[in-house]
Amino acid sequence: MRAQKPYYVLLILTLVYALNFVDRQIIGILSPLIKADMALTDAQLGYLKGIYFAMLYTLTGIPIAWLADRTHRVNIIAVSLTMWSGFTAxxxxxxxxxxxxxxxxxxxxxxxxxxxxxxxxxxxxxxxSRRATAIALYSLGIPLGIMLAYLASAFMLSGGEANWRAVMIAVGLP
Known part of the structure; x- marks a missing residue:
């Protein structure tokens, strides 16, 4: 059982990383609907998809990494997941x-x-000796998250009943 624990933890971390990318990509997928609904300019839409996210992501990444070296890392991930999902919703x-x-x-x-x-x-x-493989498996969260973002959007928007707001709430809450 002990040998399986690292892979179980890796699976959970990969799934969390996938959710990270769902929340990161969803605004780009829904941007035409958001632009039309809120009467946004191309510049405003670009700021939403780029600088607003990237500015805080970049500025807080290093202090959070420093904190991760000194405190309980699982708690940091749990708080972060709750925060990004909550703000997506x-x-x-x-x-x-x-x-x-x-x-x-x-x-x-x-x-x-x-x-x-x-x-x-x-x-x-x-x-x-196994760390590169573990990081590569963890990195599979990126394409998995992007795929899930497109699938969630397509599923919710295909019937024509849901709107971009419902999609944001639906992908943020889980």
Missing amino acids: LSGLATQYWQLALCRLGVGIGEAGGTPPAHSIIADLFPV
């Missing part, structure tokens, strides 16, 4: 541009706390 409730912008800032802060502690946990669980 809140995005669906935004009625004004500035509200959506604040939500994207929150998603960026939350997602910054996912990868640094995960890499640290993986480094602790896997010997150097």
Whole structure:
């Protein structure tokens, strides 16, 4: 059983990373609907998809990595997951541009706390001889998350009943 624990933890971390990318990609997938519904300019939409997220993701990533070296990494991941998912769900409730912008800032802060502690946990669980494979398996969360974002959007929007807000709430809550 002991030999299986690292792979169980790796599976959980990979699934969390996939959720990270669902929440990161969903705004790009839904951007035509958001733009039309909120009457946004191309610049505003670009800020939502880029700088607002990236600015806080970048600025908070290093301090969170420092914190991950000194505190309980699982708690950091749990708080981060709750934060980015919560702000994704809140995005669906935004009625004004500035509200959506604040939500994207929150998603960026939350997602910054996912990868640094995960890499640290993986480094602790896997010997150097298996670490590259473990990181590669963890990185499968990226395409898995992107795929899930498209599938969730297609599923919810295919009937024509759901709107972008419902999709944001639905992918943020789980």
